[in-house]
Amino acid sequence: MTAAARPKVEVHDLNAWFRGVHALRGVSLSVPGNTVLAIIGPSGCGKSTFVRCINRMHELVPGAHQSGHILVDGKDLHARGVDPVDLRRRVGMVFQRANPFPTMSILDNVVAGLKLNGVRGNHAEIAEKSLRQAALWDEVKDRLHTSALSLSGGQQQRLCIARALTIGPEVLLMDEPASALDPIATAKIEELIRELREQLTIVIVTHNMQQAARVSDTTAFFYLGELVEHGPTEQIFTNPKESRTEDYVTGKFG
């Protein structure tokens, strides 16, 4: 992580609306490559909208629009010639609730991104690699052809992470990936985030401040659609500059 290197993701003065609600107000921040950014803040503060702007999922919601610029590797997401479909292969996403494809087996779920896009190759090998990365391989290797719905909630979520990794993203967006999971499954996913950081850049939305403190390099605090403060995680939690940040991380509100 050299200071001269261009940040992986840069956001400049991002505003976003849906159905008349001004969900993000002038957010600017940048995420260096191979780091983890945690986004914290109370419900409805625009955290999810923010990550959904980075892979252009936000604009799929009817009535949604946005202004400002987001750059990945220095290239504007809305520049001419940028195909949102290609972008989403580079910027993967894991959702709050595990959403495996119910009609597919475990194996087919992992390689769904390849199969649905008609990518050929040794799918079994790629699936094993992703499942190992997601720390799920040992639990599912003997039943790869059973339904994905036979897995537990935590396993399904790791399956979704494996599925996102299969298409080889450079950035991984995680929208409260552990909010529906028990502490053991959560610990596994946090471990996974620390490992994945070696290969890619992660933006994780979380309600759990201990989790943010454990996994992230920098933390951004959102409140009512505004970015209140963004800095090194340790500083945000021990010595925040803004009083609102301090109130939130010490549990006075939110």
Place this chain on the structure above:
Amino acid sequence: MSTRATRRAVNATMTVVCALGLIVALMPLASVLWLVISNGLRGLNLDFFVQLPTPVGEAGGGVGNAILGSLYIVGIASAIGVPLGVGAGVYLAERGGGRAGDVIRFTAEVLSGVPSIIVGIVAYGLVVVSMRRFSALAGGVALAVLMVPTLARSTEELVRLVPGALREASLALGVPEWRTSLRVVLRTALGGIMTAVLLSVARAAGETAPLLFTSLNNQYWNWRADQPTASLTVQIFNYAVSPYQDWHDKAWSAALVLLLLVGILSLLARFLARSRFGAQR
């Protein structure tokens, strides 16, 4: 301040009332089945399924050509109606939020309320008049028009039931929207859609009115789409309105055959809904 005893009494009374309601509701079904089976079973033998109809008074004969014709006409109707109906349903569910969607939905509702004999007249005007002959194709078109609106609406409902999270999962993997619609959304709803298709096919197979002046009837085997074609329903109608007891018996037997055909289709629909086409559990 009802006591335990009064609560029990109310519970027992209501249970009996519900059971009576069920019996009353099932009575028409049971009586139809009983009537058709008891009257139709006598005339049923292998010949009835494979032979051509015979003139009045001549023993034997069957409705083989009508069975084939019904399958043929319903086949044509499905080939036209199923893609249109399912396609329209997917469109309504995925893109039907705006004005166009409302117009299509309203049109489908109106169309599904049009009496089937009117649809037959329209097919007569469109196909029979322009081809200058009655044909299986005309009958197929008429039945297809009947299938499309109901199929579109039920497909729409089924596609809407697919959780939005699955769409998002697919889109987030960099799968284009059209492929997401086809290979994730439609695939997930497929079990239900298969059921809806088979039920609408079964309904179409039971229609008589639209076939009367489109596919007409035929006393012989026919394999050509541009020729008048026999169908079970029209054959039943012709036999039933005739003054001959012999033909009346044949009408009952043909009705039983039709009932079996539709029953098999419905059973198949239920089976498919639960099989591998449905969501895995």
